[in-house]
Amino acid sequence: MNDTAAYADVNGLHLYHEVHGNAGTPLVLLHGGLLNIEIAFRDLIPGLATRHRVIAVELQGHGRTADIDREITPANSAADVVALLDHLGIGAAHVLGHSMGGAVAMELAVSHPDRVLSVVAASVTVRPEGMHPDLMDSAKHATSDRMPTAEDFTAMSETYARLSPHPDHFQDFMTTLSSSAADLRGWSDEALAGITAPVLFVQGDRDFTTLEHAALMVDLVAGSQLAILPGTTHMQVTGHPALPVLLEGFLA
Numbered sequence: 001m002n003d004t005a006a007y008a009d010v011n012g013l014h015l016y017h018e019v020h021g022n023a024g025t026p027l028v029l030l031h032g033g034l035l036n037i038e039i040a041f042r043d044l045i046p047g048l049a050t051r052h053r054v055i056a057v058e059l060q061g062h063g064r065t066a067d068i069d070r071e072i073t074p075a076n077s078a079a080d081v082v083a084l085l086d087h088l089g090i091g092a093a094h095v096l097g098h099s100m101g102g103a104v105a106m107e108l109a110v111s112h113p114d115r116v117l118s119v120v121a122a123s124v125t126v127r128p129e130g131m132h133p134d135l136m137d138s139a140k141h142a143t144s145d146r147m148p149t150a151e152d153f154t155a156m157s158e159t160y161a162r163l164s165p166h167p168d169h170f171q172d173f174m175t176t177l178s179s180s181a182a183d184l185r186g187w188s189d190e191a192l193a194g195i196t197a198p199v200l201f202v203q204g205d206r207d208f209t210t211l212e213h214a215a216l217m218v219d220l221v222a223g224s225q226l227a228i229l230p231g232t233t234h235m236q237v238t239g240h241p242a243l244p245v246l247l248e249g250f251l252a
Contacts, residue, residue, distance in 0.1 A: 003049075007064075010083035010224030011076075016064035017084060018056045021049030026093035027118060027251065028081060029056040030101030032123070034156045035178045036163060040098055040238050047244050052251070055093065057084065058163075059101065061173055066165040072100075074107035074174075074183055082112050094251055096120040099208075103183035109195045110187055118251065119195075121239050122202040123209060126186040126220065130213030145233070146206050152235050192220040198226040201251045202243065204232030222243050225250070 004019045018037060027048060037056045048054050060079050061067035070076060081104065085093060094117045095106030102124035109119045126132055134144035148156075154195050161167040175210050182211035203209050205228050218226045229240045237243070 008084050008087045010087060012068050012070065013060055013062075013080060014066060015084060015123050016058040017090075018054075018128070020045050020054040020056065020215075021051075022053055023050070024052040025251075026085075026090050027052040027054050028085075028093045028095045029054060030059065030077075030081070030095065030097035030104050031057075031062065032099030032101055032175060033183070034062070034160070035098075036159055037042075037191060038063075038159055038163075039155055042099075043239055043242065044247075046226070048247065049175065051248070052094070052242050055088065055090075057081065061105070063159075065168070065213050067173065072180065074100075074103040075111065077104040078107040078112060081108060082115055085115060091115070092117050094118045094120070096122070096247070098122040099124065100177075100183045101235065103234070104127050106187070109197050109199065110191045113196050116197045118198040118200070118245065120200045120250065123204070123207050123211050123234050124201070124217075125184055125213055126192060126217055127213065128184045130186075130209050130216070132208055132210050146208060165215060191221055192217075193222060195221050195224075198250070200246070201226045202229065202237060202246065203227075204229045204234060204237050204240070206231070206233045208234045214224060234243065 008015045021064055029041050058065045060072050092115050092223045093104040094109055102121040105119045105182055108116050134146050135167050157170050160170045201217050203214055216222050227246050232240050
């Protein structure tokens, strides 16, 4: 397997990325907020790399990529992904994004349709009201079965401290991301209807996104598909044992 780790200077970022495998079509992996390649995709990459050239990216302020003085939005991050594809000499790729990374994947499908072969958007919304009420009411966080666990937050803070160029900024960075709704603003019905790439929506049945909103997204994006993973929270989606099988069938 051909595995490399490198940085690309794109749009003012020193963007960390890894390339795994060298066979098949390119597949970009985009993690969620406060996550990184290790937490989000460590169990997925080995299998995917046997069938694809996997490009795993650590987005602005995440993992080994330093933050810069720029709002973290789907549009900005999508532009970074396009610049990285240019840097790597890749015209178009499959894109798998989770949560914040899923919003970036959707932005690529809407605004950069010539750069995506297909999109797997996991744990996303296309409207703020698509978020489950538990997430919008801080009084319910302690008792909700949808929230990240203490172990999840420990993993996020420990890997941030180990990988980040600014390891002491985790709390500030978490506050910045929590106060931003950039990845929830969504897109117009017309923009979603204009998506031409095949789209697979994936989410857990105890995800941040309501099941009703998942059904709405399938209605809004023509020809899209939906997979609901049973007994699965937001943080468990990319590690669910059924996901590799779903991806193999869809990406083929």
